[in-house]
Amino acid sequence: MEIFVAKSSGFCFGVKRAINLANKCASETQGAIYTLGPIIHNPQVVKKLEESHIFAKKGIDEITQGTIIIRSHGAKLDELRAAKEKGLNVIDATCPFVKKAQDLVSHLSDEGYSVVVVGEKDHPEVKGLISYGSAEIRIADSPEGLQDLPRKKKIGIIAQTTLPMEKLEAVVSFCLNKASELKVFNTICNATSIRQKESGELAEMVDCMVIVGGRNSANTRRLAEICRGIQPRTYHIEVADELAPEWFRGASRVGVTSGASTPDWVINDVVERLKALESK
Amino acid sequence: MEIFVAKSSGFCFGVKRAINLANKCASETQGAIYTLGPIIHNPQVVKKLEESHIFAKKGIDEITQGTIIIRSHGAKLDELRAAKEKGLNVIDATCPFVKKAQDLVSHLSDEGYSVVVVGEKDHPEVKGLISYGSAEIRIADSPEGLQDLPRKKKIGIIAQTTLPMEKLEAVVSFCLNKASELKVFNTICNATSIRQKESGELAEMVDCMVIVGGRNSANTRRLAEICRGIQPRTYHIEVADELAPEWFRGASRVGVTSGASTPDWVINDVVERLKALESK
Known part of the structure; x- marks a missing residue:
C-alpha cells in the first residue's frame, strides 16, 4: 500500500x-x-x-x-x-487575510454598497466579518440564500476566506442580475484553493482518501466533501486511533490530506499508523 | 397553423x-x-x-x-x-445605454482598473466603447479569449449592451481568478435579455421559429442561435420573400420574433405571408 x-x-x-x-x-x-x-x-x-x-x-x-x-x-x-x-x-x-476581508466589508459599507458576504452563517469568521458592515449586510453561500434580495443600485461582495471558488462564482453570477454595479473582492485565501485543488487531484489517483482534521473545522469538512465527490472511499478522522483496517481492504494507494488547522504531529501519527496497517 | x-x-x-x-x-x-x-x-x-x-x-x-x-x-x-x-x-x-457604457469605460480607466469589455471584437458598439478607455483595454466574449491575461490588481468589466447574460457571467467568473478586486457594470440592456428570454420560451412551444432581421445584426443572429438550440426548425430571414412553404410542412404552431433593429412593417409582412401560406 x-x-x-x-x-x-x-x-x-x-x-x-x-x-x-x-x-x-x-x-x-x-x-x-x-x-x-x-x-x-x-x-x-x-x-x-x-x-x-x-x-x-x-x-x-x-x-x-x-x-x-x-x-x-x-x-x-x-x-x-x-x-x-x-x-x-x-x-x-486574527489571520491577516481575514483582517483584510474585515477592512473590505467596512470599506464597501462606507462606499454605500449593499454588502453580501459569501460564506456560512454560523462560521465565526463570518460572524466577525459582518460586524464590520452596516446592519443590512447579507450572508449566503449560494444563490438560493439570496432569492428574496431586492434589486439594489450597487452590491459589494466579499467571501469567507476558506470558501470554495465555485460558491463565490455562483453568488457573483446571481448578483449580476440584481444590480447594475458590482464590486467584488476575491478574499478566498490562496492556500485554501490550492489545498482543495490538490486534494481533489490526489483523490483521483488513489483508491482511498483519509482527511485529517477537526470535525468542527469547516475547511476540513469541505475537503472531505470535495474528495468524497471524486473518491467515495473517503474517511474524515480527527486522530490516528480512528483508522479502521477494513477501510483499506484491497487499496493499493491511499491519499492523506488535512485541513488548515491540523498540526503536523497529528498528520504524522496518521501516516505512521497507515504504514503499520500496511505491514500487517 | x-x-x-x-x-x-x-x-x-x-x-x-x-x-x-x-x-x-x-x-x-x-x-x-x-x-x-x-x-x-x-x-x-x-x-x-x-x-x-x-x-x-x-x-x-x-x-x-x-x-x-x-x-x-x-x-x-x-x-x-x-x-x-x-x-x-x-x-x-447613440443609444443612451451605449452612451452610459462608454462613460463607464472611461470611469474605470480613470480609476486605474484594467478594463475588459465583454463583447464581439468587430462589433461597431465595441469598437466605439474601447476608444473611451486606455490603450491596454481587452475585448473578449468568452474566457477563452482571455487565457493570456496576466494577473492584475483590479479588473473593471463592462459588457456590450446586446450580449447574452451567460457570456458576461462566464467572463466575470474567470476574472475572479485573475484579480483580487473586480468592479463589474452590468451594461446589458434589459430589452435584449427580455427579448432573448421571451424568444427562447416561444421556441419551446412552437414547431417552427422564424427570426426576422438583418443578417448583419449581431443581436438578430444571436436570437436565431438561441432559438435553434431549442427548436432546430429555426429560420433567419430578412424579408417575407424568403419564406419557403416547405419549412412549415406539418407545423401547427409557428413563432415569429425579431432583432432590435427590425421595423414593424417588415415583421408585419412576414406575418401576412405566413397567414397566406396557411390558407393555401
Missing part, C-alpha cells in the same frame, strides 16, 4: 501565526490567558494549549481580567470593544 | 430613438446628411432612409461637409473629434 500525503496539508500561514503568538504569549505572560472560542478548529491543539494554561472561553462575558487572544478567525467588533473596556490585554491573532 | 409573434419583437428604445432623430433631421436639414456606417443593422431601413437622402458612409474620411448622424451603436472618440474638427453638424443618435 503506497501512501501519498498532499503537499499542501498541515497548518496554513494564519493558523501557524496564531499558534506561534499563543505560545509566545504563554511563555511571556504570568496571568490568565484566554482565547475567545477555540483558537483554531482542532480539539487536539486546543487540548495541548490547555497544558500551557491557555483556555478557550465561549464569550467575552466569561472573561473579567487577564490576557485575551483573538483567534485566527477574528472576532466581532463589539467583542473587541468590550475587551478594551474591560482593560484586558488583547493579543490579536 | 397558428402564428405567435413575440411581444418584445420590433425596434428597441435606442433604435426607435435613432430612427426618429434621423427622420427629424431629414425634415429639417437642407444639405447632405450622412450616417457613420449603417444607422442600424437592417438593410431595409437603410434603403428607406436613402429615399430621405440620408446616406451611410463607411468612414469619417469620406465626409467633408454637411450633417453627420452618429448611429445607435455609437462612434469612436477619434471619429467624433474628427467630425468636430471638420465643422460637421453632429446629430448624436
Whole structure:
C-alpha cells in the first residue's frame, strides 16, 4: 500500500501565526490567558494549549481580567470593544487575510454598497466579518440564500476566506442580475484553493482518501466533501486511533490530506499508523 | 397553423430613438446628411432612409461637409473629434445605454482598473466603447479569449449592451481568478435579455421559429442561435420573400420574433405571408 500525503496539508500561514503568538504569549505572560472560542478548529491543539494554561472561553462575558487572544478567525467588533473596556490585554491573532476581508466589508459599507458576504452563517469568521458592515449586510453561500434580495443600485461582495471558488462564482453570477454595479473582492485565501485543488487531484489517483482534521473545522469538512465527490472511499478522522483496517481492504494507494488547522504531529501519527496497517 | 409573434419583437428604445432623430433631421436639414456606417443593422431601413437622402458612409474620411448622424451603436472618440474638427453638424443618435457604457469605460480607466469589455471584437458598439478607455483595454466574449491575461490588481468589466447574460457571467467568473478586486457594470440592456428570454420560451412551444432581421445584426443572429438550440426548425430571414412553404410542412404552431433593429412593417409582412401560406 503506497501512501501519498498532499503537499499542501498541515497548518496554513494564519493558523501557524496564531499558534506561534499563543505560545509566545504563554511563555511571556504570568496571568490568565484566554482565547475567545477555540483558537483554531482542532480539539487536539486546543487540548495541548490547555497544558500551557491557555483556555478557550465561549464569550467575552466569561472573561473579567487577564490576557485575551483573538483567534485566527477574528472576532466581532463589539467583542473587541468590550475587551478594551474591560482593560484586558488583547493579543490579536486574527489571520491577516481575514483582517483584510474585515477592512473590505467596512470599506464597501462606507462606499454605500449593499454588502453580501459569501460564506456560512454560523462560521465565526463570518460572524466577525459582518460586524464590520452596516446592519443590512447579507450572508449566503449560494444563490438560493439570496432569492428574496431586492434589486439594489450597487452590491459589494466579499467571501469567507476558506470558501470554495465555485460558491463565490455562483453568488457573483446571481448578483449580476440584481444590480447594475458590482464590486467584488476575491478574499478566498490562496492556500485554501490550492489545498482543495490538490486534494481533489490526489483523490483521483488513489483508491482511498483519509482527511485529517477537526470535525468542527469547516475547511476540513469541505475537503472531505470535495474528495468524497471524486473518491467515495473517503474517511474524515480527527486522530490516528480512528483508522479502521477494513477501510483499506484491497487499496493499493491511499491519499492523506488535512485541513488548515491540523498540526503536523497529528498528520504524522496518521501516516505512521497507515504504514503499520500496511505491514500487517 | 397558428402564428405567435413575440411581444418584445420590433425596434428597441435606442433604435426607435435613432430612427426618429434621423427622420427629424431629414425634415429639417437642407444639405447632405450622412450616417457613420449603417444607422442600424437592417438593410431595409437603410434603403428607406436613402429615399430621405440620408446616406451611410463607411468612414469619417469620406465626409467633408454637411450633417453627420452618429448611429445607435455609437462612434469612436477619434471619429467624433474628427467630425468636430471638420465643422460637421453632429446629430448624436447613440443609444443612451451605449452612451452610459462608454462613460463607464472611461470611469474605470480613470480609476486605474484594467478594463475588459465583454463583447464581439468587430462589433461597431465595441469598437466605439474601447476608444473611451486606455490603450491596454481587452475585448473578449468568452474566457477563452482571455487565457493570456496576466494577473492584475483590479479588473473593471463592462459588457456590450446586446450580449447574452451567460457570456458576461462566464467572463466575470474567470476574472475572479485573475484579480483580487473586480468592479463589474452590468451594461446589458434589459430589452435584449427580455427579448432573448421571451424568444427562447416561444421556441419551446412552437414547431417552427422564424427570426426576422438583418443578417448583419449581431443581436438578430444571436436570437436565431438561441432559438435553434431549442427548436432546430429555426429560420433567419430578412424579408417575407424568403419564406419557403416547405419549412412549415406539418407545423401547427409557428413563432415569429425579431432583432432590435427590425421595423414593424417588415415583421408585419412576414406575418401576412405566413397567414397566406396557411390558407393555401
